Amino acid sequence: MKANREWIIKGIALAVWAGVLVSSGIAFAQHRQYKEAVVLGAGVVDVRTLGDYFEPLKGTTNDCNIYILDSGVPGGTLLIMGAVHAEEPATNLAAQLIVENASATTGRIIVAIHENRSGSTVTRPGDAYPQFFTIETDWGEKKFRMGDRWANPLDSWPDPETYVHYPSGQLLAYMDVRNMNRTWPGRPNGSLAERTSYAFMRLIEEEGVDLTIDLHEAELEYPIIGTIVAHQGALDVAAMVSMMLTAQEFTIGMEISPLALHGLSHREIGDFSDSPCILLEAPEPFLDRVRGVTDEALLLTGQDEFVMKAGEHGLLYWPIDENGWPIDIRVARHVRTIEKITELWTRFHPDEAMVVAGFPTYNEMVELGVGHFFHDPSTVSQDRVAFE
Ligand SMILES: [Zn+2]
Incomplete structure (x- = not known):
């Protein structure tokens, strides 16, 4: 009798375990396979993929879309990641x-929306990350x-005991072999992230990219927050952008890329390309360790009482109040800073001019919300829709 009851309890435990396994497996697979629609703006003349620049990546998870916004007017080439x-x-x-909105009127803009696609097919379940988030649009x-x-x-397993950065030989944390901001300039036979970095270096070379912006x-x-970090080849532009935006629009700092810290985009891309x-x-x-509930609301509003409390105790490097840091402001900062960089780059490098159009203003993005600038994929011809 007693033995029977034990078997029943074991059977129930097994059924619960199998149920959790199957339901979470389905949720993980749905997240991994979900595709985001991108409506190609009038400025997009071609959509390539990263594998076009490094064949072995073709058809793999990290064969991300590469959007080409070409003015047809000779000038500089900007890469945004x-x-x-x-x-x-x-x-x-x-x-x-x-x-979806911008175009180049002189030179070219090349955009990768998901630079390390593999990283966008997994969240951090142990940190209770939401799998998806939604943005309100007009439609x-x-x-x-x-x-x-x-x-x-x-996509990238197993991790090494210690990650030895190539080619510097610097020792980094083991999981950073999968971190695309530690694997530049990459190598053709390394980890997935190293191969992806290598492919982007080939893109930069083949397309003659003059300036790269990493978001x-x-x-x-x-401590590195609300700021611009610049390679020595772009210090003049970065310093002017920081000064002008801070004086006229919003506070943004400026830092010089450390010479001895390896694997980072702002160090290696400039050192290993033009x-x-x-x-x-x-x-x-x-992303703060001291945050409260880690949900979609926090992701979108950036409002958190625990992070605010940390600020009251002087533990933060950036201010926060009850308004938080909403996604509209964070996106607006990036979009506006990119536009300002193109202005200043063109002033300092007239032979590599990057003149852009169609960027919404900072106030438009904050007041109307970024969703206002995403277009309804069901209302355009399907050859003008790409998937991420
Ligand atoms: Zn980052």
């Missing part, structure tokens, strides 16, 4: 907003994948 860290959603939203809700800082272990968000407990790199950081309270 979003979602290098896919848990920083203002970055892919800013990149997508540019693809309904638009759904996006939330992601993680690192490439998905399903990020950071926690307020992190394109200096500028990295932009926006404030994202969702």
Whole structure:
């Protein structure tokens, strides 16, 4: 009798375990396979993929779309990379907003919305991340994948005991072998992230990119926040942008890329190509360790009483009040800073002019919301819709 009861309890435990396994497996698969629609703006003349620049990446998870906005007028070429860290959603939203609305009138803009696609196919279940978030548009809700800082272990496994950065030999944390802001300039036979970095370096070379902008968000407990980090090849432009925006529009700092810290975009892209790199950081309270409930609301509003409390105790490097840091402001900061960089780059490098049009103003993005600038994919010809 007693033995029978034991078997029944074991059977129930097994059934519950199998139920959890199957239901979470389905949720993970749905997230991994969900595709975000992108309406190609009038400025987009071609959509390539990263595998066009490095064949072995073709057809893999990280064969991301490469959007070409070409004015047809000779000038400079700007590369914009979003979602290098896919848990920083203002970055892919800013990149997508540019693809859907902007154009170049001199030179070219090249955009990657999900630079490390693999990282956008996984979240951080142990940190209770939501899998998706939605943005209100004029035509309904638009759904996006939330992601993680690192490439998905399903695509890149196992991690080494210690990650030895190539080619510097610097020792980095093991999981950073999947972190696209630690694997520049990459190598053709390395980890997925190293191969993806390598492919972007080939793109930069083949397309003759003159300037690269790498978009990020950071926690307020992190000292590199609300700032521009620039390679020495773009210090003049970055300093002027920081001064002008801070004096006239919003506060944004400026830092010089450290010479001895390896694997980062703002160091290695400039050192290993003809394109200096500028990295932009926006404030994202969702990433703070001291945050409260980690849900979609926090992701979108950036309002959190625990992060505010940390600020009262002087533990933060960036201000926060009850208004938080809403996604509209974070995207607006990125989009406006990019536009300002093109203005200043053109002033300092007239032979590599990048003149852009169709960027909404900072106030328009904050007042109307970024959703206002995403277009309804069901109302355009299907050859003008791409999927991320
Ligand atoms: Zn980042």
